[in-house]
Amino acid sequence: MNLEVVIFGVMFVVALGCSLAMLFAPNAVHVALFLVGAQMALALAFLLQGAFFVAAIQIIVYAGAIMVLFLFVIMLLGIDLRESLIEPLTGQRGVALGLGAVLAVGLVFVGVQGADLAAGGGDGAAALTELNQGPGNVKALARALFSRYLLPFEVTSILLVVAMVGVMVLARRISAVENDRRAGVPAAEEEAA
Amino acid sequence: MSVAPGFYLVLAGLMFAIGVVGVLVRRNAIVIFMFVELMLNAVNLIFVTFARQQGTVDGQVLVFFVLVVAAAEVVVGLGIISLIFRYRVSSNVDEINLLKR
Secondary structure (H helix, E strand, O other), X not given: OOHHHHHHHHHHHHHHHHHHHHHHXXXXXXXXXXXXXXXXXXXXXXXXXXXXXXXXHHHHHHHHHHHHHHHHHHHHHOOOOOOOOOOOOOOHHHHHHHHHHHHHHHHHHHHHHHHHHHOOOOOHXXXXXXXXXXXXXXXXXXXXXXXXXXXXHHHHHHHHHHHHHHHHHHHXXXXXXXXXXXXXXXXXXXXXX | OOOOHHHHHHHHHHHHHHHHHHHHHOOEHHHHHHHHHHHHHHHHHHHXXXXXXXXXXXXXXXXXXXXXXXXXXXXXXXXXHHHHHHHHOOOEHHHOOHHHO
């Protein structure tokens, strides 16, 4: 029994099990924890495929930073833990499950077919292993990121700044005085002057 | 003998489908966001799988961009959710119907 196949099997079961558990967990905190489990399993999948740096980033940024932010907001809002079972559209849940099953079958079919199609282009796995051993995974990534992908890289910095400013505007609490000033009501000291 | 890429693609497809169903079925806005994250993760797996198949790191670079977009999306989305929660005291998407009035 090949070790890689065993690790893949464990990863497959954990990732799929955690995703399914997310669907049926009623508590938002449990959903977040199962998502962390699925992300850990995916990090293992990245390691198996020679994407070492991406696997580290997956755990540090996704399972670390982003999920902590999620849990922080859940705790901050004290989310009502019970899931609402009222359906504004009758049968919406059943239809969603059915269509989801159709989508799953379609994607699995495309996955199997697509793997066969793309496999015709030579042995990519060996080339990537060589790349990981030659300049190293991080160096190869940096070379691609700061040469061919420099423009998208700069654009993402703009995206981050816009997101940051947007959140600050959203989260700002307007004081009563400021609200009056915006509505055109003159403040008391302005009248005196 | 390593695991064929097709298996990874099948796993990614299943996880993406679960994410879609979760977005459609769940009612809590934060939980819906988590399923969107699940879908982004599935797409990341596809990127890494094809990167190995092609023998380049281009797919892995794209994972970075997906990560940045996910982070920005989460920050703005959670900001909006907490703002709605401040006024409506609920994160149930069925009760957020101000535009309907």
